[in-house]
Amino acid sequence: MIEIGLFLGGSAARWLQTSPDIIVICVDPWLDGWAGDYAAKYGNSEFQDQLNAKEGLFQTFLVNLSACSSRVIPVRDASPEALLKLFLLGVQPDLVFLDATKTIDDLLVCHQLWPSAILTGDDWSWELEGDFLAKDAVIKFASKHGFEVIHKRQSWLIVKEPERDPQTVG
Ligand SMILES: C[S@@+](CC[C@H](N)C(=O)[O-])C[C@H]1O[C@@H](n2cnc3c(N)ncnc32)[C@H](O)[C@@H]1O
Known part of the structure; x- marks a missing residue:
């Protein structure tokens, strides 16, 4: 990760x-x-x-x-620039945990570079001067891509594919 x-x-x-x-x-x-x-x-x-x-x-x-x-x-190094460097080195994470800038940039870059990686992070309801930075960025990113979001306490998780009923698979 x-x-x-x-x-x-x-x-x-x-x-x-x-x-x-x-x-x-x-x-x-x-x-x-x-x-x-x-x-x-x-x-x-x-x-x-x-x-x-x-x-x-x-x-x-x-x-x-x-x-x-x-x-x-x-x-x-700082994200998101560091992420491109890791990608160019061949890094393919299964999961990325985001807990830095609370902007949509890290999410967009992670998804562009590693579309199948699980994206999750912290600070869902952390508020700075009336703004919920992480939450707003996550919701904006998810709605742009048609993804769902699960959150519990401060943790959040982007759900890229809704869970399918095993009986309907295949
Ligand atoms: C909330 S703390 C991380 C806490 C840690 N994940 C934990 O739960 O123990 C935020 C960290 O993000 C780092 N940070 C700020 N801007 C960054 C960036 N552009 N790229 C990577 N890290 C950054 C800061 O240096 C700081 O250490």
Whole structure:
């Protein structure tokens, strides 16, 4: 799978623990200069200096996933540009988990490059100044292609093919 937007690797750790064979290609620029203050703002000030240090965010991500490092491929680059580079390298993910920009661009590019990949992500009902960015992008993408969307709590999943009654198949 490809995950877009890793931060400290919390969600990736879950995929790696849940699926012992999965390989996670992790796309995130892990830019310096914001994560420490962000963590402090949400009550984790003990990590502020570590995350604000040069390379602190990226190094913390690597350490957090070190137990599964053989199944973690960090790609320190921004989506959607990084996705095209992965495609040109021959990467064919079964699933893409989107948790970065909350715009429709990542969805459109993923679907263009990998039409049969499962597209899923986070932040369904996350609101920023009255806008539901992820939800709006997902609904717009789904309606453009005639796909359905399933969501539960913050998770969402694009359903590309409605489930068929096994008795009617073939
Ligand atoms: C909400 S956090 C990800 C949280 C993570 N998926 C989890 O649940 O533990 C968003 C991340 O997206 C990254 N990000 C922002 N813009 C990005 C882009 N264009 N491409 C890839 N990652 C990006 C940020 O650096 C940040 O680490």
